[in-house]
Amino acid sequence: MTHVVHDTAPPAAKARSVLRDSAFLRLWTATTASGLATWALPFVLGLAVLSRSLTAVELGVLLAARTTGFLAAVPISGVLADRYARRQVVLYSGLTSAIAAPVLTAFLGNSLVLAAVAAAAMGAGQGACRPAFSALTAEVVEPVQRQQANAAMTMSIRVTTLVAPGLTALLALVVNTQGLLLGIGALWLVAALVPPAGSGQVPSADGKGFVTEFLDGVREARRHPWFLAGLGALSAVIATGYSATGVVLPLVSRDRYGTEAVLAGALTAYTLGALAGAVLMARWRPRAAGWTGLFGLALYGFAPLALLLPVHPFVVIAVYAVAGLGIDLFNVPWFTATQREVEPSKLARVSSLDFLLSYGLAPAGLALIAPAITEFGTSAVLIVCAVVCFAAPAIAALVPSSRDFGPRHE
Template identity: 75%
Template sequence: MFRSAAFLRLWAGSTASGTATWALPFILGLAVLERSISAVELGVVLAARTAGFLAAVPVAGVLADRYPRRRVVLWAGLVAGCASPVIALGAGRSVVLTAVAAAVVGAGQGACRPAFQALTAEVVTAEHQRQQANAAMTLSVRVTTLVAPGLTALLAVVVDTPALLIATGVLWLVAALLPPAGGAAPVAPVGRTRFTADFLDGVREARRHPWFLAGLGALTAVIATGYSATGVVLPLVSRDRYGTEAVLAAALTAYTVGALIGAVLVSRWRPRARGWAALAGLGCYGFAPLALLLPVPAVVVVAAYAVAGLGIELFNVPWFTAAQREVEPRLLARVSSLDFLLSYGLAPVGLALIAPAIGHFGAGPVLVGCAVACFAAPAAAALVPSSRGFRVEQR
């Protein structure tokens, strides 16, 4: 794949956007440590970014199907790139200005996601190469997650947080300017329908693919329960059961390493029942809350997170590839926006509800419920006949 200059540009642009996306909350966390902003301000700014993301995703899905996907990536990156220095300007001075700028950055991030997904299908025209291409795209995200914390911490010794925030703006400009133009994918005529009608066309297209609705339901359930519960409970278990934050750090690192291994594995693996294999990988996330529930050695918790990370990539790559293969090209960005809107959109809801649920019922029952959801939701999705191969068989 990397012998193709067009794909290499696409991959580098996507990597730049992913790095900028990941870096913002980490850099703002450093600002809290430096007392440039308060923890409350951090929460407001990150909430504003999430709101911008969720507001932009469905709009961008329609726009990326109306207009060339490359143009949507360009404007999304430029918007986020211009707003990033404003966050640096407002941090510690105006919470309102910082939150508004973060919402604009979040909108750029949200607009990029469905556009990049559809642009990948245009740049990589050979169907047999798309799974490898999607694996390479997700691999860059995992490498960034693994390497970037230490690199950012080192940079913070040399430069201050405003400079790091401006650097994320530069990354967004790279994401805007570097990707290539896509192919001649069909684009809906401009001005003939309203936004709502165009968006509903995407919903109807999604409904034509029962495997997509079932898989999206399973993914949303896993993220809203397992991901949210482990995010809240893991720090507590690390501190209270094992008496050290090292278990927290090791588990999160193991998750990323597992995801890296999964991305490498799935770039070459082509199981016959690829949908069932992907859903089985998604179900592996249930081992994470299960390990937090049971009084097991710390190494078992770390191993469970590694398995969860591996499994999530065994799902993600075939999932993206199937959407690019099965969904009508002129509607791909809209269908992809539904994916990001529900799976990512409900994650904050899960995080918001998990803590009160633990306070009311206790960590044990909540972890049991989350583990059951993580195992049961993919299993239920696998019962949909078209889920076996992530395709509707033609009779």
């Protein structure tokens, strides 16, 4: 039987800030660099379209290649990060993306095939580092500090999303697309080289095949009903609510309100709301953390409703701020519980399953929502999206262990 060590530290240990830990700060710096590099690539490629060094069709091919590389690498990395040292997997993942950046720079606008191969390699490095970083966090950070650590990492993502577009646009005034792509490669070098060593207490290769080891991770996930329920709810919300944001919000902003300001305001409000949620969860320890997280996840259901109803534009913006707040009410305890409850030797595989299903379904949702709108109409699609966003977390909350994302810890 697997025994998981729970939070039994005295109050004094709980009060110590994780930001005083140099090992965590190195890990935070690396994850922030990887997050910034991940965000920046599609933005910089979009700037290449504006400068006419890339066509819209070529942009679509490169982004599709990156997504394919990401999805292919996530399960492979999950197995490798449980088989070998997580720090090694982070190193090679970051180096893969760092090396791919100058290759993409060299062939952008010259050879679409080679540029797509480089984009796929960058996506693979991005996908490979995600489960490895999650597992490495559990090695570097003490259990009582993990919620604060996960909140700090989430805050860095939100600040990056908020500030980076303006900074990148300013850099584009003095640096061309090739220079910006090389800068992305430098960020990946930081992600590869800066993280601290973990505990290294992971099993070495035991002769099992890749598929067998991955299925061991699936079986570990199935041991935790709260995880399956929460992952199902998260995947449903991303595939529907996020798709409504990606496809319908720009149309509503243009057609109903006659300005792109509503689109920009809603997306900015979402990021600010998420940042507020991460700040809140850095200190708040709700008694029913799982139900709190699922409630936060369900708040995204108001976003498609706001797009459906003829409300004032400031209502749309406010609703997106609430949706952003809710998503990090879910994210922070979700990652913390996964690191706490899952058997350490299988944590990367379970994390890879999380990323593969939740984020892997996002492109499918985006691809399906436009044809669905054409077939059934915008109102019908938004109603379905809202119902799914409300119902999926509510159904997940019916699973007994979802109350605390695991057995209750007194």
